[in-house]
Amino acid sequence: GAVVSQHPSWVICKSGTSVKIECRSLDFQATTMFWYRQFPKQSLMLMATSNEGSKATYEQGVEKDKFLINHASLTLSTLTVTSAHPEDSSFYICSARDGRNGFFEQFFGPGTRLTVL
Amino acid sequence: AQSVTQLDSQVPVFEEAPVELRCNYSSSVSVYLFWYVQYPNQGLQLLLKYLSGSTLVKGINGFEAEFNKSQTSFHLRKPSVHISDTAEYFCAVSEANQAGTALIFGKGTTLSVSS
Numbered sequence: 001g002a003v004v005s006q007h008p009s010w011v012i013c014k015s016g017t018s019v020k021i022e023c024r025s026l027d028f029q030a031t032t033m034f035w036y037r038q039f040p041k042q043s044l045m046l047m048a049t050s051n052e053g054s055k056a057t058y059e060q061g062v063e064k065d066k067f068l069i070n071h072a073s074l075t076l077s078t079l080t081v082t083s084a085h086p087e088d089s090s091f092y093i094c095s096a097r098d099g100r101n102g103f104f105e106q107f108f109g110p111g112t113r114l115t116v117l
Numbered sequence: 118a119q120s121v122t123q124l125d126s127q128v129p130v131f132e133e134a135p136v137e138l139r140c141n142y143s144s145s146v147s148v149y150l151f152w153y154v155q156y157p158n159q160g161l162q163l164l165l166k167y168l169s170g171s172t173l174v175k176g177i178n179g180f181e182a183e184f185n186k187s188q189t190s191f192h193l194r195k196p197s198v199h200i201s202d203t204a205e206y207f208c209a210v211s212e213a214n215q216a217g218t219a220l221i222f223g224k225g226t227t228l229s230v231s232s
Contacts, residue, residue: 006160034219043207043224044161093160095220106220108153110160 002028002098006109013084014117021079021112023094029074030096034106035067038091050077084116119144119210123223130230132200138193138226140208147213150191151220152182155205164206167191168213178202203230 003026013019023033031052036044048058048069056069066088068080077096081088091113095106124139142148149168153161165176172184182193191208205227209220 004160041225041227043222044220046219046221049219091158095161105163105166107163108161111158113158 002026002096002105002107004030004094004096004107004109006092006094006112008112009110010113010115012115012117015085016083018080018082019084019114021081021092021094021114023077023079023096023109025075025096025098025107028096028098028100030077031074031099032097033071033077034095034097035069035077035079036093036095038093038111040091044093047079081114084114086116089114089116119148119212119221121208121210121221121223123206123208123226125226126224127227127229130198130228132230132232133197135196136194136198136202136228138206138208138228140191140193140223142189142191142208142210144189144210144212148210149213150182150184151209151211152176152180152191152193153207153209153222154178155207155225157204161207164193198228198230200230200232202228204228 005024007022033050035047038044047062048056050056050071052071058064071077093111095108120143122141130136151166152164165174167174167184175181208223212218
């Protein structure tokens with residue numbers, strides 16, 4: 001099956017700093033990637049849809065200037081949390097859509113745990 | 118727009134007992150339906166999916182689900198659970214035949230299997 005990786009898996013940073021999270025599709029090309037946020041013991045909330053070569057589409061209530069998304073290639077999307085604050089601490093999960101089988105199934109990365117002190 | 122309701126937030130069961138995790142959805146268009154499992158501090162693993170065809174879908178780890186269009190349900194079942202099935206389970210929906218749409222998730226059901 002298709003594999004999606006995320007890096008880093010854990011990150012701890014000081015308040016006010018920026019953190020970049022990478023999402024890679026390892027064995028397929030992903031024209032679309034999605035970024036989700038998950039609070040403890042809660043569901044995944046879609047933050048934005050990232051299409052290769054174009055601007056990301058953000059969900060209502062998600063600050064595009066705070067959560068910068070770049071999908072520069074068919075295998076890499078990055079999420080940068082700018083000027084992070086403790087309330088940004090969360091589990092961030094990406095998924096990538098594999099269009100090879102005609103259905104466009106999504107495959108999820110293992111997630112990145114962000115802790116802002 | 119679609120929405121998903123998982124009717125039970127927590128389901129405690131004993132090992133080797135059967136289990137059903139309930140999921141209802143709402144949509145004005147045709148949908149694809151999914152069940153994912155999440156172990157602590159990990160990403161999501163696809164258990165099974167319904168795209169079209171047979172309404173009874175078999176997945177990994179002995180799980181199956183039945184799509185019921187009239188009741189807009191997609192309940193997940195397993196005839197005999199193991200301790201290792203303890204995890205968070207998410208039901209999700211996406212609009213059928215639309216490649217650009219994201220998954221909409223339910224709030225999740227915590228399955229706790231004890232001996």
